[in-house]
Amino acid sequence: MINLPLLIIVLAALLLVLLAGSLLIRRNKRANLDTTYFKTRWKELSTLCNDAKTWPLAVIDADKLVDEALKKCHYKGKTMGERLVSAQHDLSSNDSVWFGHKLRNKLVHENYKLSGKTEVKDALLGFLQALKDVGAIK
Numbered sequence: 185m186i187n188l189p190l191l192i193i194v195l196a197a198l199l200l201v202l203l204a205g206s207l208l209i210r211r212n213k214r215a216n217l218d219t220t221y222f223k224t225r226w227k228e229l230s231t232l233c234n235d236a237k238t239w240p241l242a243v244i245d246a247d248k249l250v251d252e253a254l255k256k257c258h259y260k261g262k263t264m265g266e267r268l269v270s271a272q273h274d275l276s277s278n279d280s281v282w283f284g285h286k287l288r289n290k291l292v293h294e295n296y297k298l299s300g301k302t303e304v305k306d307a308l309l310g311f312l313q314a315l316k317d318v319g320a321i322k
Contacts, residue, residue: 217256222320225249226312239304240291246311247288250281253320275317280310 226249232242247264254267261267264285272278284307290296298304315321 281314284310
């Protein structure tokens with residue numbers, strides 16, 4: 185005969201061990217990032233915000249930088265969009281990152297004209313938060 189309370193305790197302990205393991209794996213993903221590299225790249229692309237002519241390039245480069253960080257963190261997916269879905273639970277401002285990524289897609293695929301500095305700022309803030317969330321920038 186199975187001791188039901190003992191079985192419940194064993195299953196609960198197993199569940200806790202699995203959850204702790206998954207959290208450690210997520211933290212280990214962040215440990216492999218060269219934060220100096222990402223900080224330097226972010227500063228370089230930030231200079232593109234000084235001129236309205238280079239705003240589209242700033243958005244595109246920021247999107248690439250976030251994608252690079254997601255790849256180095258081993259988020260699954262063949263595309264940036266798939267990797268964003270994989271990372272969504274680790275991103276504190278998921279909607280902002282998606283806003284930036286969709287804006288990048290419009291700029292690249294639809295010859296979209298930016299409406300103003302606020303649009304660029306919102307996209308870049310979303311990308312910056314994503315970099316912080318995955319540990320690429322401190």
